[in-house]
Amino acid sequence: MQILPGIxxxxxxxxxxxxGYLNAYLVKADDGNLLIDTGWNTDEAFGALVRQLGDAGVSxxxxxxxxxxxxxxxxxxxxxxxxQHCDAKLVMHEIERPFLRSRYLEYANLLAEVDQWLRINGVxxxxxxxxxxxxxxxxxxxxxxxxxxxxRGGEHLMVGDFDWEVVWTPGHSPGHxxxxxxxxxxxxxxxHVLPAITPNISMHTQSMGNxxxxxxxSLQTVAALPVEIVLPSHGEPFRDLHKRVSExxxxxxxxxxxxxxxxxxxxxxxxxxxxxxWNTKGVPWLDLPPLHKRAAVFETxxxxxxxCAEGVLCKTIKGGxxxxxxxxxx
Numbered sequence: 001m002q003i004l005p006g007i008x009x010x011x012x013x014x015x016x017x018x019x020g021y022l023n024a025y026l027v028k029a030d031d032g033n034l035l036i037d038t039g040w041n042t043d044e045a046f047g048a049l050v051r052q053l054g055d056a057g058v059s060x061x062x063x064x065x066x067x068x069x070x071x072x073x074x075x076x077x078x079x080x081x082x083x084q085h086c087d088a089k090l091v092m093h094e095i096e097r098p099f100l101r102s103r104y105l106e107y108a109n110l111l112a113e114v115d116q117w118l119r120i121n122g123v124x125x126x127x128x129x130x131x132x133x134x135x136x137x138x139x140x141x142x143x144x145x146x147x148x149x150x151x152r153g154g155e156h157l158m159v160g161d162f163d164w165e166v167v168w169t170p171g172h173s174p175g176h177x178x179x180x181x182x183x184x185x186x187x188x189x190x191x192h193v194l195p196a197i198t199p200n201i202s203m204h205t206q207s208m209g210n211x212x213x214x215x216x217x218s219l220q221t222v223a224a225l226p227v228e229i230v231l232p233s234h235g236e237p238f239r240d241l242h243k244r245v246s247e248x249x250x251x252x253x254x255x256x257x258x259x260x261x262x263x264x265x266x267x268x269x270x271x272x273x274x275x276x277x278w279n280t281k282g283v284p285w286l287d288l289p290p291l292h293k294r295a296a297v298f299e300t301x302x303x304x305x306x307x308c309a310e311g312v313l314c315k316t317i318k319g320g321x322x323x324x325x326x327x328x329x330x
Contacts, residue, residue, distance in 0.1 A: 002056070003229075003231070003237060004184065004186065004229070006027060006028050006029065006160070006162065007025060007026070007027055007028075007186065007231075008025065008026040008027075008028065008052075008056045009023060009025060009231070009237065010023070010024040010025065010026055010048075010049060010052040010053070010056075011023065011048070011052070012024050012038070012039030012045050012048055012049050012078075013039070013042075013044050013045055013048055014039070014040065014045070014074055015042060015044060015045075017074075019074070019234050020234075021039075021234075022037060022038075022039045022040075022045075022074045022075065022233055022234065023037070023231065023232060023233050023234065023235075024036060024037045024038060024039060024049065025037070025188055025231055026052075026053060026056055026058060027159050027160075027162055027164070028056065028057075028058065028160075029159040029160025029161070029162060030160055031064070031159070031160055032062070032063070032064025032065070032159060033058050033062050033063050033064055033065075033159065034063075034064060034065045034066075034067060034157060034159045034162070034164070035053075035063055035065070035066045035067070035082075035088070036067045036068075036069065036179060036188050037067075037068060037069055037075045037076075037190070037233060038066065038068070038075065038076060038077065038078035038079050038082060039074060039075075039077065039078050040073045040074050040076075040077030040078060040138075040141040040142065041073075041077040041078050041080070041081055041140075041141050041142055041143045042141065045077075045078060046078060046081060046082075049078065049082075060082060060085040060086040061085065061086050061087070062086075063082070063086045063088040064088055064089065064159065065088055065089050065090075065091055065157055065159065066079060066082060066083070066088045066089070066090050066091065067091040067092070067157060067164075067179065068090070068091065068092040068096070068147075069176060069177055069178065069179075069188070069190030069191065069192075069233065070092075070093075070096055070172065070173035070175060070176040070177070070190060070191065071092065071096045071099050071100060071103070071173070071175075072173065072191070073138045073141045073142050074141075074233075075190070075191075075233065076092075076142065077138075077141045077142040077143065078143065079143070079144075079145045080142075080143030080144050080145035081143045083145045089148040089149050090145055090146070090147045090148050090149070091147060091148070091149045091150075091151060091157065092147045092150060092151070092175065092177075093150065093151055093152065093153070093166075093168060093175030093176070093177050094150035094151065094152060094175065095170075095174045095175030095208070096173065096174070096175035097146070097147055097150055097175075099175075099206065100144050100146065102206070103206075104139060104142050104144050105144060107139075110205065110206070111132060111133070113205040114132050114204065114205055115128065115132045116205075117204060117205050118131055118132055118294075118297070119320070119321070120317075120320060120321055120322055121268060121269040121270055121297065121301060121321070121322055122267075122268020122269055122270035122271060122321050122322070122323075123270045123297065124270070127270075127290075127293070130290040131290050131293060131294040131297070133290075134289075134290040134291040134293075134294050135291060135294075151166045151168075151177065152166075152168065153166055153167060153168030153177065154166060154168075157179070161183075162181055162184075163181060163182065163183065164179045164180065164181050164188075165179070165180045165181075165182065166178075166179060167179070167180050167187075167221065167222065167225075168218075169190075169192045169218035169221065169222060170208070170211070170214040170215070170218055171192065171199070171201050171211055171212070171214050171215025171216075171218050171219075172190075172191045172192060172199040172200065172201060172215065173191075174206070174207065174208045174211075174214075176190055176191065176192055176218075177190070178190055178192055178222060180222075180225055180227075182225075182226070184228075185226050185227050185228040185229070186227070186228070186229055186231065187222060187225060187227045187229075187230050187231065187241065188231045189222070189230050189231065189232045189233070190232070190233050191232075191233050191234070192215075192218060192219075192222065193219070193222060193230060193232060193241065193244055193245065193248065194232045194233070194234055194235055195230075195232055195235040195236060195238045195244060196234075196235045197234065197235070198248060198251050198252075199215075200295050200298075200299055201215045201299060201302050202295065202298030202299050202301070202302055203298060203299075203301040203302040203305055204298045204301075207302075210302075210305060210306055210309060211302045212252070212302040212303060212305070212306045213306055213309070215252075216249070216252070219245050219248060219249065222241065222245070223241065223242055223245045225241075227241045230244070255276070255299075255303060256303055256306075256307065258276040258277060259272055259276060259300060259303045259304060259307065260307065260312060260313070260326060262275040262276050263304075263307075263313055263324050263325060263326050264325070264326065265325055265326075266316075266323045266324070266325040267323065267324060267325070268321055268322065268323060268324070269297055269300050269301045269304055269322065269324065270297055272300050272304065272324065273293075273296045273297045273299075273300035276300065278296055280292075304324055308324070311327065312326070312327065313325065313326060313327070314326075314327060
């Protein structure tokens with residue numbers, strides 16, 4: 001579906017996911033075409049993507065660039081398969097590149113690191129193995145291809161008269177990028193700004209610095225851009241970027257308050273995560289799927305670490321476990 005002249009919105013199905021589909025974006029030009037994000041590697045997703053490209057008058061061999069907002073499976077998973085059928089240049093942030101090997105090819109060390117991270121953050125014995133292996137099924141949904149071009153932010157992808165600036169927006173992933181076309185005031189936002197849900201901002205063994213702090217700074221970065229339409233990875237395109245950024249900040253502040261209230265005297269990140277409210281559609285904490293529970297724990301740690309950096313919470317280590325408490329109780 002063409003949403004702006006030369007820009008087509010492609011729906012790539014994500015089977016067995018509440019998200020439903022990924023939004024990929026095709027930018028058409030006489031000197032080649034740009035595809036932003038791919039979907040994950042299933043026959044259904046591949047067929048749907050190829051069919052919609054064909055509806056737009058483009059075949060795989062017509063692609064000049066495949067640009068990836070970040071290397072989570074629903075955004076990157078089809079890249080290797082697509083590149084078997086075309087000579088496009090694969091583009092991603094340089095920080096994301098090492099994740100391809102450590103997450104999808106040689107992941108034994110990462111599993112061990114995640115195991116230790118879960119234990120030190122208080123995940124009980126009955127949960128830690130399920131949470132540690134919760135992401136393993138996604139390995140089947142990714143066909144790895146290494147990038148031809150890595151970026152840092154500030155570079156420009158020129159396709160016809162489109163001039164897409166790479167905007168580095170760490171938070172949801174350390175090397176997440178958005179793509180901004182200033183003359184048309186269009187922002188392809190990836191998972192950085194979504195219209196209906198809050199992106200998961202996690203702190204885990206491959207995080208860098210303060211992911212939540214980085215995310216808030218990145219929100220400020222995109223909010224400063226003159227944008228008329230936002231093209232997100234999930235949900236429908238929308239227009240009021242400033243309103244949505246304000247809503248996201250408010251949601252983060254509410255979660256911050258919940259974390260502070262739950263911390264109390266001294267608790268682990270797992271205990272705090274189990275006590276704060278999540279949108280689980282009535283499913284109690286103990287019954288959440290392991291991947292959802294793990295994401296909640298990692299997101300809670302991101303909030304906790306920011307609060308520790310601000311001096312609101314204190315961290316101690318006892319018996320090989322991190323414990324967090326409000327300043328008033330120390």
